[in-house]
Amino acid sequence: MVDERIVQELARIVGADQVSTDSADRILHAFDATQGRFLPEVVVHATTTDQVSRVVRLAHEHRIPILPRGAGSGFTGGSLPIRGGIVLVLTRMNRILEIDPDNLTATVEPGVVTATLQREVERLGLFYPPDPASREFSTLGGNIAECAGGPRCVKYGVTRDYVLGLEVVTASGEVIHTGGKTMKNVVGYDLTRLFVGSEGTLGIVTRIILRLLPKPEARKTLLVAFASIDGAARAVSAIIRGRIIPATLEFMDASAIDCVRRAMDLDLPDGCRAVLIIEVDGEPAVLEAQAARILEIVEPLGVIETRVAATAEEAEAIWKVRRSVSPSLRRVNPDKFNEDIVVPRSRVPEMIRALEAISAKHKVPIVNFGHAGDGNIHVNVMVDLKEEGMRATVDRVLDEIFRTTVALGGAVSGEHGIGTAKMPFIGLELDPATLATMRAIKQALDPHNIMNPGKIFPEPASNPQN
Numbered sequence: 001m002v003d004e005r006i007v008q009e010l011a012r013i014v015g016a017d018q019v020s021t022d023s024a025d026r027i028l029h030a031f032d033a034t035q036g037r038f039l040p041e042v043v044v045h046a047t048t049t050d051q052v053s054r055v056v057r058l059a060h061e062h063r064i065p066i067l068p069r070g071a072g073s074g075f076t077g078g079s080l081p082i083r084g085g086i087v088l089v090l091t092r093m094n095r096i097l098e099i100d101p102d103n104l105t106a107t108v109e110p111g112v113v114t115a116t117l118q119r120e121v122e123r124l125g126l127f128y129p130p131d132p133a134s135r136e137f138s139t140l141g142g143n144i145a146e147c148a149g150g151p152r153c154v155k156y157g158v159t160r161d162y163v164l165g166l167e168v169v170t171a172s173g174e175v176i177h178t179g180g181k182t183m184k185n186v187v188g189y190d191l192t193r194l195f196v197g198s199e200g201t202l203g204i205v206t207r208i209i210l211r212l213l214p215k216p217e218a219r220k221t222l223l224v225a226f227a228s229i230d231g232a233a234r235a236v237s238a239i240i241r242g243r244i245i246p247a248t249l250e251f252m253d254a255s256a257i258d259c260v261r262r263a264m265d266l267d268l269p270d271g272c273r274a275v276l277i278i279e280v281d282g283e284p285a286v287l288e289a290q291a292a293r294i295l296e297i298v299e300p301l302g303v304i305e306t307r308v309a310a311t312a313e314e315a316e317a318i319w320k321v322r323r324s325v326s327p328s329l330r331r332v333n334p335d336k337f338n339e340d341i342v343v344p345r346s347r348v349p350e351m352i353r354a355l356e357a358i359s360a361k362h363k364v365p366i367v368n369f370g371h372a373g374d375g376n377i378h379v380n381v382m383v384d385l386k387e388e389g390m391r392a393t394v395d396r397v398l399d400e401i402f403r404t405t406v407a408l409g410g411a412v413s414g415e416h417g418i419g420t421a422k423m424p425f426i427g428l429e430l431d432p433a434t435l436a437t438m439r440a441i442k443q444a445l446d447p448h449n450i451m452n453p454g455k456i457f458p459e460p461a462s463n464p465q466n
Contacts, residue, residue, distance in 0.1 A: 001064055001084060002041035010044055010086075013054045018045040029087045032072045032079045034421055035335070035385075040067070040081040045089045049167060049175060049206040052088065056204065057173030059086055059450050067452045068204045070111060070139035074146060075338050076419030078199045082454045090141055093206065096120055104212045105164060105181050110141025110205050114148075117210075127215040129156035132415070133326075141205050147197035149415035151248040154373025156213075158415065160196040167207035168195055171446040181209055194441070199417050200452040202445045216281035219247065220291045221315035223307040224298055225272040229253050231302030232274035233348040236372045238297045239278070240345075244290055249373030250277040253352050255359075256325050256369040263328030266321065269304050276372060277322050279315075325369050332365050333382040337394055339401060342376045343410035351377060354404045362397050376414040402428055418456045426458065 002021075011019045020026070020043045031037040046052045059066040065085030072079045081087050094111035101124055108117060114135040118128050131150035132138055138148070144166075149158040165179030168191075178191040195202055226232040232251055239246065252260075254273040260266050268275070276298075280290045295306055309315035329336055343351045352368060355377075359366040370378040381397055383390050402412045402425045412418075412425050427435065439457055442449075 001062075002086065006058065006062060006064070007042055009058055010042065010055060013058070014044055014046055014051050018047075019043070029069060029072070029089065030081065032074045032077060033338075034075060034077045034080070034419075036077050036080050036082075036420065038080050038082045039084065040087040041084045043087050043089060045092050047092045049169065052090075052169045052204055052206050053173045053175055055086065055088055056169050056171065060172050060448065063448050063450060065450050065453050066204075068110075068141070068145070068200045070142035070145075071113075071134070071137050073134045073138045074142065074419065075340070075416045076146075076413070076421040078146060078417050078419035078452070078455060079142075080420060082420060085450075088204065090204075090206075091139060093141075094139075097207070099124060099126070099212075100181070101126065103181055104214075106210045106212055107181075108140055108208050108210065110139060110144070110208060112140050114138055114140055114143055121212055122215055125215050127213045128162065128210060129153075129213065130159045130162060140208055140210075144196050144205055144208060145199050146415065146417040149371070149374075149376065151250055151371055153376075153415075154249050154371060155245045155247045160193055162211045163192055163196050163208065164211050165209035166192055166195055166205050168203040168205055170203045171448070171451045175206075176203075179209065183211070197417070199419060199455055201442060201455055202451060204451075216247070218284040218287055219279055219281045219315070220287040221309040221318050222276075222278045222291055222294060223305075223318045223321065224276045224278065224295075224303055225268055225305040226274040226276070227271055227302040227304050229274040229352045230349045232276050232372065233345070235276060235298040235301045235303075236345055236348070238301065239294055240373075242293065242297050244280065244294060244297075246278050246294075246373065247281040248277070248279040249371065250322050250369070251275065251348075251372035252277075252322065252325060252369045255356075255365070255367045259328050259332060259367050260321065260324045263331050264324055266324075268321075271304055275321065277318060322369070325367070329367060329380055329382055332367065333384050335383050335385045337381040337383070337398065338416075339379040339381070339398065339412075340370075340376060340414045340416040341379055341401065341405040341410055341412060342374065342414035343405060343408045345372070345375045347408045347410070348372065348375055348377065351405065351408055351410070354408075355379060355401065358397055358400050358404075362393055364393060364397055366397075371414075374414070375410070399425070420455060423456060423458045426456065 025043045065083040091111040093109040098107040132148040252275045365382040367380040
């Protein structure tokens, strides 16, 4: 589909050194954090909005699939070029254009790494809260495509809550602007929110206006060990009922604790079957009282040990327990299927028990941890795909996990998006009329289906229903 004439035209737009059909470059941009791999026909690096616009116009004219790509760190196949075509890499559009302390905004290009922006604004006493685990390498454009979250969203919200405005190249190559620098704006449809979380299927973001906050003065970190996941889940609800909204409220269930125990010398009581890591932030004078109140609230709920960090080093030691889960997973089995389901906070124990039952039924290890404050559970199905029939077993396990999630009032994806991995399951949660409305939006904005085709929406025949 991409012939030599198209390659030459792309070179005229962005420069010959920014276009490659070399097999090594194509392979480098053929995969993400999933198991999939699909070769694009050509890789193009853009550095300006005008270049993006002209490349998209060319793709539109010749009906060539085009896929915007940042760091390629997604977990659902959103950045896989499954229809070939053009991979348009935006990592060289990586300028922080403005940090405005007076209006608490930042204007950036999509290739800016999330943690880079966070460090720059914090030098000025400001704060950009969204903190996906991939923040040290994921780009803001990718965060917007997936509406990334992270541990701090229980208090501060997710990416969409901080996007005030966008510059977007549409499927025809037109450049449009949504929102702006003001906190209030109800002029016309809210196109900003439409593009956030659209996974590159509606347009390509080339400039972003973000809302900032004042940086919290201090943090207090606590670790609470429980005898059961039920006690930990009740503690989460009790803390929030007590009118305390922690900055982070992370949990590890028994499977995650056992996994870390096998990988490192974990200093937790033998009877510990669940852990909460709680962090509050704000004025220093308030934090001591909040920490004391939290311990008072959770004490009757099966607590077997508590730790309150007195120093930054002690806080880091607490967080090391949580960060050790992912690196230790490969000791369980070599292949990981990382799902990010979300259920109402009060139903986390039911979901954990269901996951334990699914694990036992199919004889497949499932390790669970995540963001207890918003019910977002990272479910890690750990297998060895070299075992005969294991791929089919994984498919059955995932189907049961997603069906149980929806039955408990939850969602099949909390922050990773749909992409290709969860595409077959979207109909479990969205009814046909809702899906038809979404497809109509896609058709209206991308009538030739060139923008990251083959993502989010399954073929009707493969769309499971309740």
